[in-house]
Amino acid sequence: MDDQEMQLKVRRVSDKFTESMYVLANEPSVALYRLQEHVRRSLPELVQHKTDMQSWEEQSQGAIYSVEYACSAVKSMTNSSLYFKSIDGLLRQAISMKEQISASQGRRRRTTDTQKEGAEKHNARM
Structure with missing residues (x-):
């Protein structure tokens, strides 16, 4: 075994x-x-x-x-805020100048109109 x-x-x-x-x-x-x-x-x-x-x-x-x-x-x-401030200032100046020009043109028109009226009166007298 x-x-x-x-x-x-x-x-x-x-x-x-x-x-x-x-x-x-x-x-x-x-x-x-x-x-x-x-x-x-x-x-x-x-x-x-x-x-x-x-x-x-x-x-x-x-x-x-x-x-x-x-x-x-x-x-x-x-x-660029500095540039915008500069542009703002320039625009304000331009507006101011435009108002001055408009005012002076208004005076000229009044003066011209007054002169025309005076000339018309003067011509009418004659």
Whole structure:
């Protein structure tokens, strides 16, 4: 019995060893198959996310450019308050001069009208 028992134990050990070697030999293949399967399923979705992100990035860059441009325009407007004050002063001077010109033209018309009336009276007497 010792011989048979020993053969049985040897056979069990060799079977377990063979089974372990089989699993170890096939495990990388199964892992690679599962990995490939996962990539095939998830890759289209990942590609879609990438294109969406690129589109959002382009839109964001455009918005950032617009905001920066608007900020620089506002800053330049605040720096130009001196020019606006100067323009305001010049416009006030122009309005004042226009009023003076209008007033002097009004006096001339009155003088001209008075002279015309005097000439008409003078001509009527004659």
